[in-house]
Amino acid sequence: xxxxxxxxxxxxxxxxxxxxxxxxxxxxxxxxxxxxxxxxxxxxxxxxxxxxxxxxxxxxxxxxxxxxxxxxxxxxxxxxxxxxxxxxxxxxxxxxxxxxxxxxxxxxxxxxx
Amino acid sequence: xxxxxxxxxxxxxxxxxxxxxxxxxxxxxxxxxxxxxxxxxxxxxxxxxxxxxxxxxxxxxxxxxxxxxxxxxxxxxxxxxxxxxxxxxxxxxxxxxxxxxxxxxxxxxxxxxxx
Numbered sequence: 001x002x003x004x005x006x007x008x009x010x011x012x013x014x015x016x017x018x019x020x021x022x023x024x025x026x027x028x029x030x031x032x033x034x035x036x037x038x039x040x041x042x043x044x045x046x047x048x049x050x051x052x053x054x055x056x057x058x059x060x061x062x063x064x065x066x067x068x069x070x071x072x073x074x075x076x077x078x079x080x081x082x083x084x085x086x087x088x089x090x091x092x093x094x095x096x097x098x099x100x101x102x103x104x105x106x107x108x109x110x111x112x113x
Numbered sequence: 114x115x116x117x118x119x120x121x122x123x124x125x126x127x128x129x130x131x132x133x134x135x136x137x138x139x140x141x142x143x144x145x146x147x148x149x150x151x152x153x154x155x156x157x158x159x160x161x162x163x164x165x166x167x168x169x170x171x172x173x174x175x176x177x178x179x180x181x182x183x184x185x186x187x188x189x190x191x192x193x194x195x196x197x198x199x200x201x202x203x204x205x206x207x208x209x210x211x212x213x214x215x216x217x218x219x220x221x222x223x224x225x226x227x228x
Contacts, residue, residue, distance in 0.1 A: 042204050042218035095214050104158035
């Protein structure tokens, strides 16, 4: 595709609900990253994939957060039993590989009520 | 710990004037890249400029330039001839050569360009 696509753009979840956020990276991009951006803050790293392999998940805040990229393309970030502190914008970025430019999607704004 | 500090939460500048955004960082590594990203209200992060730590020459990209002081761990962004479209949040960030591109961001500076 022309750019990184994320869906949905907005998601409202009731506390305790499970949510799934999708990221469709630029075709052919090997690396994919998820970041969490709280209101008024800079993005914080969550996890990183190289193709289908999850190489770094050190930023996932709890075991309620789970990410996958089964075929090395589309990725899904799943949050189980959402809490109010999970409210944030979730950004996805993809790179051709190595230390090339990262291209970001427009993010999903998650609001937990 | 690897950190990025942007000490100016908000800045404003008149159209056509020059503004400088500050950034300092802390790392014990010697091989890394530094970036400035722009985030307009659409939320999409856009790369403004990039600097490789081993290069002494400051990066320039049209109206955007950096002042990179490696010993001081300082990486400021200068925007010349500011335009209304430059209004956005600006984030300073860095990544290490061997981490595949994982970015560490600062807290951001909200820049308003006034007509």
